[in-house]
Amino acid sequence: MSENIKDNIMNEFLNGYDVKRISTGEILRGKVIEVNDKEAIVNINYAFDGLITKEELSLDDKNPSDVLKVDDEIEVYVVSPNDGEGYVKLSLIKALAIKEKDEINKAFKGENNITVYVKEETKGGLIAYYGNIRVFIPGSLASRERIELNILVGKSLEVKIIELDFRNNKVVASRRIIEDQEYEIKRNKLWSSLKEGEKKTGIIKKLVKYGAFVDIGGIEGLIHISDLSWNKVNRPEEVVKENDKVEVYIGSVDPKKQRLSLILKDVNKEPWTLHQDEIKEGNIYEGKVVRLTSFGAFVEIFDGIEGLVHITEITDDNISKPSDVLEINQKLKVKVLNFDKENKKISLSIKEAIEGSKEYLNYVDKEEGLSLGELFKDFKFE
Known part of the structure; x- marks a missing residue:
């Protein structure tokens, strides 16, 4: 029997009843009333029940009972109002594709996120699916961190659609955009805290x-x-x-x-807090030369605390620069001339420390006219 004859018979039958006509391409809502290994039967509130073959249930050849159960309420696509066997030929795949495309389109326009399932790694990125719609995730957009792409295979990822062209089957998504946004939110929150x-x-x-x-x-x-x-x-x-x-x-x-x-x-x-009570004007301390400048030498008397020995306080001898008689890391004695606690400044004197030393006075009684370099000869250099 030809298709035209079948359609004529169907039309004649329907003309006898006051029923709504359906046409190819319509999306209907129905309830599953039977499922077997080859197909599923759906009540679509029409003169005839709908039939979904195994091929129209899933793209990966799943058993119909793994896809649908009796009493499931679903949306279906009308492939043909008359399959020639008394059923309306339906497709779950096509109905889902229309729904999924609509959801992706809305997400793209609204800049909303969607969740996809990563199926495999491919050259340049990952192949994922939103339902039955293929989505490509470029490797550079899979994460804001450097990762091995294969660790994402088999996982569900929240992504944002960045390119959409259904005519050319081009759906491109990015995970990195979401991670960058989350990073910025976390970063701004941290800054404010x-x-x-x-x-x-x-x-x-x-x-x-x-x-x-x-x-x-x-x-x-x-x-x-x-x-x-x-x-x-x-x-x-x-x-x-x-x-x-x-x-x-x-x-x-x-x-x-x-x-x-x-x-x-x-x-x-902080050294000044720890040692400021130990520093007294007029006291003599052993220190170490840590810096030499044109105008004097900086001597450290406690760890982290140093004072300035002005060039005029190094010796009464005529010297052109401190390095004429002093060296870095040289240990010597210094006297505190002035201590400014508030500004953390100390003025020191080498010559007054020496003049106040009994050893020096005894030394001078025996050996007059010695240079500062000779006076310092007993100090060790590090």
Whole structure:
């Protein structure tokens, strides 16, 4: 029997009843009334029940009973109002595809996220599916971190559609966009929560001449070389190395410019706080020359505390520069002339320390006219 004859018979039958006509391409809602190994029968509230063959149930040749159960309510696509056997030929795949395309289109226009299933790794990225719609995720957009793409295979991922062209079957998505947005939200929240003096755990990311950059959980801050230790530091490598885990203090925070200064040295062990009560004007201390300038020498009398010996306080001899008689790391005695606690400044004198020494006075009684270099000959150099 030809298709035309079948259609004529169907039309004649329907003309005898007051029923709504259906046509190819319509989406109907129905209820599953029977499922077997070859097909599923669906009540679509029509003169005839609908039939979905195994091929129209899933793309991966699943058993119909693994896809549908009796009493499931589903939407179906009308392939043909008359299959010639007294059923309306239906497709679940096509109905889902229309629905899924509509959902993807709305997500794309609204810049909303969708969840896809990653099926396999391919050249240049990943192949995922939103229902039955193929979605490509470029490797560079699979994550904001460097990862092996194969670890995502078999997982569900929340992504954002960035390209959509159903005519050419082109659906491109990005996971990285979402992770970048989440990172920025977390980053901004962290910036607003930072407080000066607060202690944080971080990782040394990069060393530069002037300090070290530290990641404290999504934000990088700088430890200036002067804040690495209370002692003088010539190079950051003397104190830390890359990937070290460190405990740091928040120095200053500028959320608007997103600038952060950090301090590695323990603020509770600040040398001036620890030793200021031990420093008295007129007292003599043993120190070490740590810097030489044209106008004098800086001598460290406690770890992290140094004072200035002006060139006029080095010796009564006529010298053109401190390095004429002093060397770096030279140990000697100095006398405190002035101590400014508020500004943390100390003025020191070498010649007054020597003049106040009994050993020096006895020495002068026996040996007059010795140079400062000779007077310092008993001090060891490091």
